[in-house]
Amino acid sequence: MTLVQNLTLFVLSAFVGYEIITKIPTNLHTPLMSGANAISGVTLLGSVVVAGSGSTLLATALGFAAVVMATINVVGGYLVSHFMLDQFSQRGK
Amino acid sequence: MAGVIGGLPDAVLQFAYLIAGILFIQGLRDMTHPRTATRGNGISSLGMFVAVAVTVLWFEILSPLVLAAALLVGGGIGAWLAVRVETTEMPQLVGLFNGFGGGASALVAGAELVDLTASGGGLPVGVTVTAAIAGLIGSVTFWGSLVAAGKLHGLVGDSPVSTNAGHGIKVVTLLLALAGGGTLVVQPGLVGGGLAEIVPSYWVLVVAASVLGVFLVVPIGGADMPVVIALLNSYSGLAAATTGFVLDNTVLIVAGTLVGASGLILTVIMCESMNRSLVNVLFGGLGSDEESEDMADIYEGNISETSAEEVEMLLDVADRVVIVPGYGMAVAQAQHAVAELVELLEEDGVDVEFGIHPVAGRMPGHMNALLAEADVPYDKMRELEEVNPTFSQTDVVIVTGANDVVNPMANTDDSSPIAGMPVLNVGEARSVIVNKRSLSPGFSGIPNPLFAQDNTSMFFGDAKASMQELVNVYKESR
Numbered sequence: 001m002t003l004v005q006n007l008t009l010f011v012l013s014a015f016v017g018y019e020i021i022t023k024i025p026t027n028l029h030t031p032l033m034s035g036a037n038a039i040s041g042v043t044l045l046g047s048v049v050v051a052g053s054g055s056t057l058l059a060t061a062l063g064f065a066a067v068v069m070a071t072i073n074v075v076g077g078y079l080v081s082h083f084m085l086d087q088f089s090q091r092g093k
Numbered sequence: 094m095a096g097v098i099g100g101l102p103d104a105v106l107q108f109a110y111l112i113a114g115i116l117f118i119q120g121l122r123d124m125t126h127p128r129t130a131t132r133g134n135g136i137s138s139l140g141m142f143v144a145v146a147v148t149v150l151w152f153e154i155l156s157p158l159v160l161a162a163a164l165l166v167g168g169g170i171g172a173w174l175a176v177r178v179e180t181t182e183m184p185q186l187v188g189l190f191n192g193f194g195g196g197a198s199a200l201v202a203g204a205e206l207v208d209l210t211a212s213g214g215g216l217p218v219g220v221t222v223t224a225a226i227a228g229l230i231g232s233v234t235f236w237g238s239l240v241a242a243g244k245l246h247g248l249v250g251d252s253p254v255s256t257n258a259g260h261g262i263k264v265v266t267l268l269l270a271l272a273g274g275g276t277l278v279v280q281p282g283l284v285g286g287g288l289a290e291i292v293p294s295y296w297v298l299v300v301a302a303s304v305l306g307v308f309l310v311v312p313i314g315g316a317d318m319p320v321v322i323a324l325l326n327s328y329s330g331l332a333a334a335t336t337g338f339v340l341d342n343t344v345l346i347v348a349g350t351l352v353g354a355s356g357l358i359l360t361v362i363m364c365e366s367m368n369r370s371l372v373n374v375l376f377g378g379l380g381s382d383e384e385s386e387d388m389a390d391i392y393e394g395n396i397s398e399t400s401a402e403e404v405e406m407l408l409d410v411a412d413r414v415v416i417v418p419g420y421g422m423a424v425a426q427a428q429h430a431v432a433e434l435v436e437l438l439e440e441d442g443v444d445v446e447f448g449i450h451p452v453a454g455r456m457p458g459h460m461n462a463l464l465a466e467a468d469v470p471y472d473k474m475r476e477l478e479e480v481n482p483t484f485s486q487t488d489v490v491i492v493t494g495a496n497d498v499v500n501p502m503a504n505t506d507d508s509s510p511i512a513g514m515p516v517l518n519v520g521e522a523r524s525v526i527v528n529k530r531s532l533s534p535g536f537s538g539i540p541n542p543l544f545a546q547d548n549t550s551m552f553f554g555d556a557k558a559s560m561q562e563l564v565n566v567y568k569e570s571r
Contacts, residue, residue, distance in 0.1 A: 003219050003338070006337070006338050006341070006343075006346055009343060009346045009347060009350075010334060010338075010346050010350050013334075013346065013347045013350035013351055013354075014350050014353070014354050016118060016351070017121075017350060017351040017352075017353070017354025017355060018354050018358065020118070020121045020122055020124075020125070020351075021121070021354055021355045021358045021359075022358060023125045024121075024124050024125050025125070025126075025127075026449070026451060026457075026458055026461065026474075026476050027127060027458060027461045027465075027471045027474055028124055028125075028127060028130055028458065028461075029359060029456075029457035029458030029461070030183065030187075030456055030457060030458035030459060030461065030462035031124070031130060031134070031458075031462070032121075032124050032355065032359075032457075032458070033187055033322070033323065033326055033355075033356075033359065033456065033457055033458070034183075034187045034190070035120070035121075035124065035133075035134050035137060036121075036326060036330065036351070036352045036355040036356065037187060037190050037191050037194065037326055037329065037352070038137070038138070038141070038190070039117055039120075039137060039141070039330070039348050039351060039352050040191070040194040040195075040326070040329040040330045040332075040333050040348070040349060040352040041141070041190075041193075041194045041197070041333075042117075042141065042144065042333055042344065042345055042348040042349065043194060043197045043198040043201055043332065043333040043336050043345065043349070044141075044145060044197065045144055045145060045148045045340075045342060045344065045345055046198075046201040046205070046336050046337075046339075046340050046342060046345060047163075047197055047200070047201050047204075048145065048148050048149055048152070048160060049148060049152050049340065050201055050204040050205055050208060051156075051159060051160050051163055051204075052149070052152060052153070052154035052155060052156060052157065052159070052160045053152060053153050053154060053155050053208075055208055055211050055212055056207060056208065056211045058204075058207050059204045059205075059207045059208040059211065060156060060159060062200050062201075062203055062204035062207065063159075063163075063200075063201070063204045064159055064162075064163045065197075065200055066196075066197040066198075066200035066201045066204065067160065067163035067164060067167060067197075068163050068166050068167040068170070069167065069193040069194070069196050069197040069200070070167065070193065070194060070197035071163070071164055071166075071167025071168050071171060072167045072168075072170045072171040072174070072190065072193045073171070073190045073191070073193040073194040073197065073329075074141055074167075074171065075167065075168045075171030075172050075175070076170075076171030076172065076174050076175045076186070076190050077171075077175075077187075077190050077194075078134060078137070078138040078141070079171070079172055079175035079176070080175045080178065080183070080186060080187070080190070081134045082131065082134050082135075083175065084183075084462055084465070084466075085127075085130045085131040085134055086131060087462075087465040087466050087468070088127045088130060088131075088465045088471055
């Protein structure tokens, strides 16, 4: 992939994000934030590759720390949003 | 050699990433309504699972044990934190998670640089530029989030401080970080010998950016945290997206950018709700010392105090009641008592709604999340624009733990620090009950003429205790 292709993806995603997020009601801003937060843990993919295949000890160690941090972000973020959203759906029907 | 399914054509990996991207987007789309939001969160997490699983299977994993251990440790800590958190601690936890995401991005970019250097492949400009950006944003996010979480948890002082020395440190560390990044791009092999392998210029950047992150957030006051948390949220997404540029990974770019957009939009909403610019929130700091004299002038002889019994009498004859919660409700954990009061009033046929200011609390949507925890239906929570026109037809407004967001000075006094900030015009209601511990000013440090209005009565006390007392009195008199 070239830099320009990546940039294309970046710009288009930004527009999609803008269109969707502006439609989300204030009520859901906290779960949105923690959910979005969990998505930002997608950097875990990068950490996985580096941790698993690091050719030097340093790269592996850095990758290990990165995987731990990103997984905390992903797992914790999704769980917290789930608990919160559960409370929203319980009575709002 | 490649991973388990690494023999398949590259298109398979890209296709799986496309699916993950679609799941992320659909997950966010479902967040536009409370009814579908839980499903949306599930869809989004499925996307994450697909992306991670494919990645693990695809790439050559030299040390599966290391990877499995890291995933287990991280997953365990994350789940443990999520399960044991109290709703009132939510803002700091969200901030903390956020920081970890940013920190991971900075570490990954660093590890990739180390890896590329070690394998002797040299560092292409595209990689070094994006790695420098990921390192800068990631480190600022990590340390900034830690400080923000510390402030929200009460570990770090949460008053706004703006000093010239602080601004100086920010400038110096930013320049240092930029110098590190510049060196990385222009002359990656500046330091020869054994040191070159660890790519020292990158770590200079990371350390400088870390200090910068700390000093960016330390001076910002607690009430401005919704902006900071939303902004850091955006940063962690951008850090992930730039890491995607470093690794040429499409789903990282898509997902990271979605989060970046989300955080940025929330940041803008928060700033507009305070009528302040982002620059003012981040670098301004509110002045607050000169006003104490007016305060006595405004309040002197004009404050009427009330009791639970008197409030109960007002509620008895009310047809419409609006409750305006603020951070004080969160601190006192009064949401359950408030919800109980609402339930009682509704049983008696009173129309009750909540008027929620966008920046009430310590993170976007904070009040809504707390009230949802106390089983308040979301259709009772009204936004500022919806509820403001209704105050003139409202019999009783109960303000609990809020101050600046109901201060009429925002509309009347152009010189006040909150001038132009959209506020809830509760003073238009027939009676206003303000539940507060004392007359002390809110975050802006200015007096609130609302308290001195003829139709306002002060119901002094801790939010939880006061609301509970009100509930008890109301029950007895039925």
